[in-house]
Amino acid sequence: MKKNQFGFLSAMLILAIGLTTFLVNSCKHEGIPAEQMPQICFTGQVLPIFQNSCATTGCHSAGGDGHGYDFSNYASIMKAITPGDASKSKAYKAITSTFQLMPPDNALPIEKRIIIRLWIEQGANETTCGTDGVVTGGTKSGTSYACYERDIQPILLSGCAISGCHDATTHKEGLDFSSYAKTLTTISKGNPAGSKLYKAITASPSSEDFMPPKPYSALSKTAIDSIYNWIKRGGLNEECASVCDTTGTIKYSSHIKSIIDLACVSCHGENSPSGGINLLTAANLQTVAKSGKLLGAIKRKTGYSAMPPAYALSTCELRQIELWMNQGYN
Ligand code: HEC
Known part of the structure; x- marks a missing residue:
């Protein structure tokens, strides 16, 4: 074998070993068993x-x-x-x-x-x-899932990453829920019971560990279940398709209540609601809507306080609220 041929072959061998090691290692990170x-x-x-x-x-x-x-x-x-x-x-x-x-x-x-x-x-x-x-439709039908962007982030932004609490500026107790990366440091992937975030929202309401503290409202059961499912599934940064639908009649009970529960009641609940505005019932929401303040606030118009403060509702959610109003507050 000529010298340069040998050199070429050994270079290829080193490359092949290197590549195999790289591929094996790069696969390891993704090893959550299905x-x-x-x-x-x-x-x-x-x-x-x-x-x-x-x-x-x-x-x-x-x-x-x-x-x-x-x-x-x-x-x-x-x-x-x-x-x-x-x-x-x-x-x-x-x-x-x-x-x-x-x-x-x-x-x-x-x-x-x-x-x-x-x-x-x-x-x-x-x-x-x-x-x-x-x-x-699958072998494990009936199980629930929650996606970070669609189901978890709105809860954290309207209930935890509030100015003066766990936002990027204050990060009380070192906890910051304003981003995915920061939120990850408060959970143990796959283990809700071992996650600070989950422990706080499920603590005894009378204990001082219970979150969110008064005057903010406790999270709804749906929100707590979503956070449980999300952590259980590994706390992934998933996007999910929105199931927001603007066809047919838009009803408070089937369309609007879930938006308000997720994005507003943490501050506009029963305990000294922010701005004196309680958004817990259809009647209350209707009153605020008729005053013009609802659309002003959620569409972030000048002259109104932008609501929710930390992020904007999706275009589809805004449209649903507008349709609900136009269709007569059913
Ligand atoms: C993090 C707490 C928080 C969340 C979440 C929140 N609000 Fe507010 N909201 C406030 C505070 C505080 C005020 C009163 C002070 C102000 O106007 O900025 C207020 C005021 C308002 C006002 C009066 C605005 C004005 O300009 O007169 C409306 C309407 C309103 N909120 C609706 C909503 C709706 C609808 C949602 C959910 C889509 C929401 N808020 C989510 C804290 C919140």
Whole structure:
């Protein structure tokens, strides 16, 4: 063997060993076992990732020139999936590839890759999720899920990351719930009972550990359950499709109450409500709406205090509230 040939071969060998070590290590981080996780919801959790990151115009959209791949719907996504085995699924190989990464030069965050892997390993069913977060259509149907951005962040921003409490400036007791990264330091992934956040919201209401403290309202059972489910599932930074719907009649009981409960009652509840405004009942909300203050505040118009203070309601939620008013406060 010529000397330079030997040099080339040993260089390739070193490269191969290096690459294998890298691949093995890079897989380790994503090792949450699928069987320990509740059912992943295709329509709410998986589809939005494919739609927003792969099925964009000019890429793998319906009728697009995406080398025959279309990630805009379940049937066509399944052409790139081997149910039960992520490592054999073209879609998963592409998003974890070190050679031809997809999306090109723009790796999906680890949380999204985990969601896709778990979904494939759970059988890649077309599972759907109801407004209550209960998943149907898979082997583990009936389990609940909660997504950070949609279900958890609003609770934390309106109930905990309040100015003077656990916001980025004050961070009382060293706790700051204003961002995902900071919130993570208050939980033990997979273990709600061992998480500061969960312990505080489920402490005895008479104890001084109980959060949120008066005059703020205690979190609703739905909010506490969402936080439990979120921590239990690993405290991932997931986005979920919004189930917000503006068709048909918008009713207080089925559409509006849940928005107000999540975003407002922490401050506008029964204990000395902020600004003297109690938003616990349909009648109270109607009074504030008729005064013009509701839309002024939630649409963050000048002359009104922007509500909720820490973030804006989604366009769809604003639209629902407006429709509820226009349709006669049912
Ligand atoms: C973190 C606490 C907090 C949250 C959450 C919150 N508010 Fe307020 N809100 C206040 C305080 C404090 C005031 C009174 C002082 C002020 O106007 O800034 C107020 C005032 C208001 C006013 C009167 C505004 C004005 O300009 O006269 C309205 C209306 C209102 N809130 C509606 C809401 C609605 C609707 C939500 C949920 C979508 C909400 N608030 C969430 C703390 C909060």
